[in-house]
């Protein structure tokens with residue numbers, strides 16, 4: 001099975017305005033954010049590093065970050 005490739009979406013982060021990719025959107029969805037937010041802002045909110053956020057999501061939701069991010 002091929003790993004998901006990251007896709008850039010036509011959505012911007014509700015906090016910093018950065019363009020979101022498919023991974024950011026998945027993160028927002030998994031954490032039940034009403035408005036999409038990029039993983040950096042999510043990590044900031046939880047006061048952790050984005051890499052730590054990815055690890056946690058992998059543990060909690062079995063989510064794998066997309067290739068290329």
Ligand SMILES: [Zn+2]
Nearest residue numbers: 013016038041
């Ligand atoms: Zn952001």
